Amino acid sequence: MGRLITGRRTVSQFARRYGILQSQAPLTDEFPDSPDRLAKALNELEAAGYLSRVKHRAPGQRIGTRTTYYECPGAKPEPRAPLRRVSLVKREPGRAAGHAGALPGLGELLRQPAAQLLAGLRTLDPRLTLSVRDIADLAPAVAQWLDRDVPGPQVARTLASALPAGTLYRPSRILAYRLENWLPPELPKQAAAVGVVPLQECEGCARPFRSAVPGHCRDCRPPSAVTEE
Structure with a gap:
């Protein structure tokens, strides 16, 4: 019973300070008792309902023991209220959060x-x-x-x-x-291309001149033809 009383005092202190321990190391560091004596006291306290130990997977693929201490024998941890998901996205009024089919003409x-x-x-x-x-x-x-x-x-x-580095x-x-x-301006409307009048060789003096049809240059034409132009 001495070990059990010592253990109860240990549990009372650590239940208020920690509540749940992952290992026996804090007890060994806190009290002068040897690890074997503490281990026997924990076994007695577990049998008396002052604590419960559950195996769990620790980091590094190791198996550890999670110890929960209680002030009263057989007490159960208080159930936590379930977490409620809160959306941080503010939606515009009238904008439903439905699927794509909720929008008319989306397809x-x-x-x-x-x-x-x-x-x-x-x-x-x-x-x-x-x-x-x-x-x-x-x-x-x-x-x-x-x-x-x-x-x-x-x-x-x-x-x-x-784009900026990192997560977008x-x-x-x-x-x-x-x-x-970055919207570019509209392209200016191109003016209608002006056709280039080809060069012709004068049939009288063999000098080049511009005209749509072959014939004589202005100097070789008769005066009447020049006046009509």
Whole structure:
């Protein structure tokens, strides 16, 4: 019983200080008792209901013993309240968190070239794996680039190059910024090309002159033909 009393005093102190121990080492460091005496006291306390020991897998593929101490024999640890998952994403009013089918016309949108370009960005950089919702939000901006005669491969390179190092937690934000702020201007409308009048060899003096049809130059033509021009 002396060992049991000593053990109870030990348990009372450590139950308030630690509650659960992974090994017997703290007891050995705290009290002058030998490890064998402490081990026998723990066995008696376990039989009396002052503690419980459970085997568990420790780091490094080792098997350890988790010891739980109680103030009263046979007491059970107080059950913890179950953790409640809290979403940190603020959704816009009226924007449901459902699947892709919840958006009208989404299937048709994903078949457009702009959406397919966005879906293929993950082949250039795995960090640019976008959700269906992100693709639906960014597709109109990509379509605006394509409407301004920017080739699709060039748009993809602009979006996927020179990205920040490390993990991209919100790649859609980066893409939205680039699509909005790096949008190139529309190409100017080209003026109608003016045809070049070919050179002809004068049939009178053999000098070159410009005309749509062969004939004489201005100096070799009769005065009446020059006046009609």
